[in-house]
Amino acid sequence: QKEVxxxxxxxxxxxxxxxxxxxxxxxxxxxxxxxxxxYSGKSPELIMFIYSNGDKEDGRFTAQLNKASQYVSxxxxxxxxxxxxxxxxxxxxxxxxxxxxxAGTRLFVKA
Amino acid sequence: xxxxxxxPRHKVTEMGQEVTMRCQPILGHNTxxxxxxxxxxxxxxLAYFRNRAPLDDSGMxxxxxxxxxxxxxxATLKIQPSEPRDSAVYFCASxxxxxxxxxxxxxxxRLTVV
Numbered sequence: 001q002k003e004v005x006x007x008x009x010x011x012x013x014x015x016x017x018x019x020x021x022x023x024x025x026x027x028x029x030x031x032x033x034x035x036x037x038x039y040s041g042k043s044p045e046l047i048m049f050i051y052s053n054g055d056k057e058d059g060r061f062t063a064q065l066n067k068a069s070q071y072v073s074x075x076x077x078x079x080x081x082x083x084x085x086x087x088x089x090x091x092x093x094x095x096x097x098x099x100x101x102x103a104g105t106r107l108f109v110k111a
Numbered sequence: 112x113x114x115x116x117x118x119p120r121h122k123v124t125e126m127g128q129e130v131t132m133r134c135q136p137i138l139g140h141n142t143x144x145x146x147x148x149x150x151x152x153x154x155x156x157l158a159y160f161r162n163r164a165p166l167d168d169s170g171m172x173x174x175x176x177x178x179x180x181x182x183x184x185x186a187t188l189k190i191q192p193s194e195p196r197d198s199a200v201y202f203c204a205s206x207x208x209x210x211x212x213x214x215x216x217x218x219x220x221r222l223t224v225v
Contacts, residue, residue, distance in 0.1 A: 034213055043202060043216040044154070088154060092212060097142055098167055099206075099214055103153030 004091050006102035014110050019076040021105050023089030030091035035074045038086045079109040113137045115217035117203050123223045129191040132220045136205030143186045144204040145178055193224045
């Protein structure tokens with residue numbers, strides 16, 4: 001079992017819809033969680049981070065964290081074709097800041 | 112414009128040859144990560160350093176891979192001897208234990224071993 005699990009997709013949504021991306025982690029020592037976006041042939045870039053249980057909103061993006069269920073999600077509202085990319089979830093432990101990534105979910109937003 | 116710099120961007124080498132990849136972390140960052148990305152395995156953590164000291168290299172094949180930080184501005188990842196299964200994109204990332212602690216990625220080194 002991988003430490004951070006994501007559905008590989010692809011997830012296809014129409015333009016303007018809400019895209020929902022999910023992630024689970026196995027290490028209960030993980031305290032910080034990140035969502036990165038990676039376009040084909042490019043390096044991952046940070047979209048959002050979340051440390052506390054609940055929701056965190058930033059523009060069209062909302063990250064959700066449930067530490068009891070060891071579950072993290074990312075919602076993208078009003079999806080645009082430019083959101084088409086691979087979304088990587090990462091979990092980081094507090095002590096050593098070891099950061100483990102999931103394999104990523106490919107998202108396609110159809111115009 | 113602070114960024115992580117990796118060299119070379121592309122490398123094609125023959126099986127059995129030594130490969131050295133270099134990374135210049137963002138100035139002031141005290142944590143450096145090496146990741147390998149393939150279609151099959153995704154983004155795997157190979158090793159990471161804090162203040163130039165290795166904290167965890169359990170993800171790295173010990174017999175052929177080695178990672179070092181000769182100084183605060185340079186991290187290296189070496190493969191000797193290289194094998195076709197090492198073909199992947201190798202990313203270096205740096206971060207700080209202060210602030211948001213996220214990892215900032217370099218542009219990667221695309222390695223092809225033939």
